[in-house]
Amino acid sequence: MTKPDLIVTRLHQVAHARAGDKGNRSNISLIPYNPNLYSLLKEQVTESRVLALFSHKGATKVTRYELPSLPAFNFVLDDALEGGVNSALNLDQHGKSLSSLLLTMDVKVPNDLISRLLSW
């Protein structure tokens, strides 16, 4: 059996996410639509890649928690909210829109999996 081709797509095509805030710390869940994508996301959506994606907002540290039984990840981003609901000058002081920023990240996934997702 040949391996399916890998294609580059944005996380938004294969996973969903939700952002929450506590003080100046954001947490963003990442949940694959297809549970079979969990290990692939674990390989590719690393703490360092997420930190790089949020560094322009001042994030200093990203911790990734793994929840294989859901399956899902929980990313905790320190100092990512420009002060947070207390004092951010950003229109979105809670960082509620940051889940959408995480979902812009590119990932490489097998194309047969994508076609299956489209019929989800």
Place this chain on the structure above:
Amino acid sequence: MTPSTVYIGCGAGFSGDRLDAAIPVVNTLTKKKGPKYLIFETLAERTLALAQKQKQQDPNHGYSPFLEDYLRPILKTCAGSGIKIVSNFGAANPIGAAKKISEISAQLDCKNLRIAIILGDDLLNVFSSDEIRNHPTIEGLKINDQEIIAANAYLGARPIAEALRLGADIVVVGRCTDPALVLGPLINEFGWKENDWQHLAQGTMAGHLLECGAQVTGAYFADPGYKDVPNLAEVGFPIAEIKDDGSIIITKADETGGIVSEQTVKEQLLYEIHDPANYYTADVILDISKVSVEQIAANRVRVSGANGKPYPSTLKATVSINGGWMGEAEMTYAGPNALARAKLAIDVLKKRCQNLKTNYPIRFDILGTVSVHSGDMGPDNYDSFGIDGDYRVRIASKGQDKKIIERINQEMLSLYCSGPAAGGGFRQHLTDQIHTASILVDRDKVATKIEFI
């Protein structure tokens, strides 16, 4: 006798939530056999400080401003059907809230409703301001020498359970952990002991899933083409069915929009959680790292696998301090060359603000979508306005001196006659800031008291 199933619905997930959301929840609960509860979670981190300020101005206020809007449509049905109400809408003035509820129930001819108040969260009655400042902060800003407006500990579920055991029909709390609104009724019904960590964890998880209202039933979730949600405009608020063994089914009010799916439940399960194995509450440390979810029928999801560990020796508390002022001002440029004019406006504003020689942080945005060129009903198609764009220039600044912040906003206003062509739609805000910080306090210092009115 221990009931087989307890039904708990949620009528509000934050202080400004849908005012009519509880009505279908209550109508659904009336059809259930067994103990029935309705919770309202209306107290975000800063809400209590705002309430404290209102109370300073008027001692009769300082509870949830929407209390009457939430309760009036459903109070009589709840009283007639034995649906008990538990809420933190007491905010800075639980006694004032209870008096108001008593007044409403008299007007609605709801007789003999017993209203309990949980007191003890207000740390300004326990510590001096300096003692509060001496606690290190775990989240939020450092507590500086600014006046402390409010300091409240997050109380647990035990006093709520006790008030219910004593016969309360309505329990009014100030600050408590959000899941305690659900765990309190469960402890009352099932008699879960203080060291029954497994059950307390399950009950806390149920509370966590309910506390944000429609966030578990399709709201803060819908993403057209990816995560479609039917009839979001009438999204149904959640109801949890919990059994003595701690098993949880999340469902929602009958004849409403929204959806309860594995996906909606997963998103809410992780909402505002940091380490999933260690979610600290006053009653238990909740571990959701091994939780699984299962769709068992349409709009019914079973959630299982929560574990619990002994509660910490400290309680979390939120301290609110004065945080100076924030200014925001906006102006729109639309039509041909709009983006160039919006950029020119930013250029002018930056130079003008440099002249003010302030070191306050200032942010400049250009928001781009359609607004001023559409009618009151909005455009037929949001994509058709894309040719020239419609750009909104925004300036935001903060600092202790209100005059400087006003002056920065004024620089935007002056663009009407001193800025680029055809700028319109100026709006400005000047907001009195409240900063919050979280501290941990010794739980033995916090004494709770139950009063009935």
